Amino acid sequence: MDRRPVLEGDRLMLRPLIPADWDTLYAIARDPQIWAQHPSHDRWQEPVFRQFFADAFVRGGALAIVDKAGGEVIGSSQFGPEEAENPGEIEIGWSFLARAFWGKGYNAEFKRLMLAHALAHYDRAIFQVGEDNAISRRAMENIGGVLTDRTRVFERAGKIVRHVIYEITREGFKSGPLG
Numbered sequence: 001m002d003r004r005p006v007l008e009g010d011r012l013m014l015r016p017l018i019p020a021d022w023d024t025l026y027a028i029a030r031d032p033q034i035w036a037q038h039p040s041h042d043r044w045q046e047p048v049f050r051q052f053f054a055d056a057f058v059r060g061g062a063l064a065i066v067d068k069a070g071g072e073v074i075g076s077s078q079f080g081p082e083e084a085e086n087p088g089e090i091e092i093g094w095s096f097l098a099r100a101f102w103g104k105g106y107n108a109e110f111k112r113l114m115l116a117h118a119l120a121h122y123d124r125a126i127f128q129v130g131e132d133n134a135i136s137r138r139a140m141e142n143i144g145g146v147l148t149d150r151t152r153v154f155e156r157a158g159k160i161v162r163h164v165i166y167e168i169t170r171e172g173f174k175s176g177p178l179g
Contacts, residue, residue, distance in 0.1 A: 001079075001090070001117070001118065001120075001121035001122070003060055003061035003079040003081075004016040004017075004060070004061060004062070004063065004079075005063075005117055007063075007113040007114065007116075007117055008068075008113075009109045009110070009112070009113050010109065011067065011068055011069065011106065011109060012065055012066065012067065012068060012106065012109050012110050012113065013066045013068055014063040014064070014065055014066070014077070014110060014113055014114070015063060015064055015066060016062070016063060016064070017056055017057070017062035017063055017064045017076060018064070019057075021064050021073055021076075022053060024072070024073045025049075025053065025064075025073060025075075025076055026046065026049055026050075026053070028073075028074070028075065028096070028097075028098045029043060029044060029049045029052075029096065030044050030046070030049070031044060031098075031099060032044040033099060034096055034097075034098075034099060035096075037130075037132070037133045037134060037135050037136070038130060038133060038136070039130035039132075039133065039154070039156035039157065039159075039161040039163070040052070040156045040157050041156075041157055042157045052094075056076070056078060056094065059078060059080065059081060059094075060081060061078045061079030061080060061081065062076060062077075062078045062094070063076060063077050063078065063079075063114075064076055065077060065097065065106075065110050067101070067106075074097055074098045074100075074101050074106070075095065075096050075097035075098060075101070075106075075110075076094070076095065076096060077092065077093070077094060077095035077096075077110060077111075077114060078092070078093060078094040078095070079091070079092060079114065079118065080092070080093060086126075088122055088123040088124065089122055089123065089124045089125065089126055089167070090118050090121075090122045090125055090126070091125070091126050091127070091128065092111065092114050092115070092118060092125050092126075092127055093127055093128055095107075095110075095111075097110075107139055107143075108142070108143050108177075108178060111143055111178065112143075112178040115168060115173050115178060116173075119168075119169075119170045119173050122170075123169060123170055124167045124168065124169045124170065125167065125168050126148075126165050126166065126167045127140055127145055127165070127166045127167070127168075128152060128163040128164075128165055129163060129164055129165075129166060130156070130161055130162075130163055131151075131161070131162045131163060131164050132161075137164070137166075140166040141166075142177070143168070143176075143177060143178050144168055144172060144173070144176030144177045144178060144179075145166030145167065145168055146166060146167055146168070146169075146172065147164060147165075147166055148164075148165045148166065148167055150164075150165040151163060151164055151165065152165065
């Protein structure tokens with residue numbers, strides 16, 4: 001699967017992230033409210049976001065989210081690398097949007113585009129969400145994500161944080177709210 005495709009929807013285009021996107025994305029990411037419930041709540045700080053941005057290129061599946069109406073980058077998301085211990089699945093995550101685009105269906109649109117692309121190649125897509133991140137958990141449920149019994153633990157902003165894992169299967173996507 002091409003983890004850096006160009007995907008186009010009604011209002012959004014997703015394209016490979018490039019280093020020149022730094023200024024625009026950091027202008028969005030420096031809003032502390034974007035990260036308020038996120039386990040990496042310090043990501044609004046320039047050195048922390050700079051590392052997040054650099055890691056996106058190392059992982060290799062980073063996309064810029066572009067508002068077609070204005071042609072501006074309004075956020076980012078990523079396809080994770082394939083994991084040998086979980087064949088048949090791919091992670092979608094590391095996503096954020098400018099707050100002006102919250103609550104207007106943009107999250108659902110870019111996730112629909114990414115899911116359609118991923119599920120043409122994989123049986124399921126997973127999303128790791130901080131256990132206490134109520135906003136992201138609600139957003140996952142709104143797009144048809146099913147909470148699994150799997151969890152992972154990561155260090156985030158100096159604390160150990162448990163993440164729950166949601167999944168959307170190929171069959172669930174076709175019959176769900178985004179399919």
